[in-house]
Amino acid sequence: MATGQAPDDDDTALIQAYLSHLRVHKRLADRTLALYTADMERLRQQVQAQGIGLRDVGSHHVRQWVARMHAGGRSPRGIALILSGWRGFYAWLGREGLVKVNPVVDVRAPKAPKPLPKALGVDDAVRLASHADTDEDPVREARDACITELLYGCGLRIGELVGLDISAAGDARGWIDLDDAVAHVLGKGSKRRSVPVGTAALAAVRQWLLAREAWAAGDPAMFINPRGGRLTPQHIRLRLRRRSAQAGLATPVHPHMLRHSYASHVLQSSGDLRAVQELLGHASISTTQVYTRLDYQHLARVYDAAHPRAGRRNKG
Template sequence: MDALADRQVAAFLDNLRCQRRASPHTVEGYAHDLARLREFCAGKDIADWTRLEPAQLREHIALRHRDKIASRSLQRELSAIRGFFAFLVKRGEAQRNPAQGVRAPKTPKTLPKPLDVDQLAGLLDAPAEDALDIRDLAIWELFYSSGLRLSELTGLDLYDVDRHAGQVLIRHGKGDKSRMVPVGGPALAALERWLDLRPAYADAKATALFVSRLGRRISVRTIQVRLDRWQLRQGFPEHLHPHRLRHSFASHLLEASGDLRAVQELLGHANLATTQVYTHLDFQHLAKVYDNAHPRARKKNRAKDGQG
């Protein structure tokens, strides 16, 4: 590529620095990203920026991905390239932006490791030292008992819990969908202990099931901070997040029942595929469920047994 290509990159970086007030770190990162793209173009005998085709840019990103560059880094590179060509188009130095439809490979979903039953017992059976600990234990129990999302739990009102039926109504789940989920015995007992103490913190008009020490509806951040403290007090070695309690609920229920559809309903997932990924369900487990449940699979197994 010629000197004009270098001047165009320099003008773009100068625009970032002076007009858009980008940080030095951002400008340096964009400079490295465009230098790598220039090196690729030179290797492909692409004479200037306007001759770069989307297919060639995809090849460049694919090569970077093959070199174990993380998806987030590739997304940043594409952002730099997209911004650079938008700059050239605006200045009339390019007719199109070849990066417009190019996407980086998706970041693989990482899921928290479920806690085992003994670990959960250690966390949930620990003694409370004060009223707020009793409230917190009711929260942890409800997370694990019913598999709630953090936002669903903070949104609960007193009338959403039916203690006699042993169930809780989620009025506004993901996608604003409602669902009813069961509540186990230990969670109900923990809720009873908290509800006995709640009037000391909430006035008669307050509807929130869980309130802060100031009487307001408990916040997402407060729950996260309190769980961090609880984890440290119990000597638990790993970081805990409320989502990990929900994940443990789903994993343990699926392991015991094998009923993917039921777990899907309890979690409030719109798609079964989401539940399958969420619970680490692998093909071996699916094959086992199939062999045990499908009529033709059972006949096949019986035929084999008869031959033996």
């Protein structure tokens, strides 16, 4: 088949038969069937441009087409969905005895880049930590302020925060030693670690412990509701989202975002990746290295704002 020529009758018949199979035997919804139809049209365009038939496609052809789609800006996820549609088509051809090998079976989409963790800028993080809701119940306000300070000031995971008790005990998952200014927590993999607690966080803890006495504290948990029960992660997420909106932040804040902010800001100030690894409780340094990418973004913004030759870089 010459390049640019319309697909031959065999290819058209194969595609129509496959789509009929999906509609009649698989009973796919109209929306799903439309997606498969679009996948088949893409495949038909590729074989037509290649000058071959559908049954002549090899894995090297598919890899070439994947590379073109990727270079053209299609996302790895989008490519993976297209390949899934093609893979199903050739699996059906194989069951019908029309091809011997599925040319798509060993072809994978490019890996999607690992997204950067979402972290607040220093100004937004400080604004949130400094926010005080004067209209809120004073006890609840003291609790929420303390939660925010510990998440941002110590980089705790939400599970570590929820697991804190008011004092050390044999069955305590975590506690804060006020005299030594250290939080002892139980992290992932039941690994214990100790994290320094800063001056602002210590003050918030002391204020909350005094206010906490006003509630029916029937649980040893550090953070409780008015009935005395330990707070759940979901409740903390809702309270933090509400607090970030009240503080005027454009982005709703979740607990792990404050952990990311803690790591990023410590790394920006110290440049000590190993220390950040220890503070976060990461088993591998490679997990911590993602924050170096955030740190580079910060440095790039500083350069763009301050360097007299940065204008040329921005235009580029």
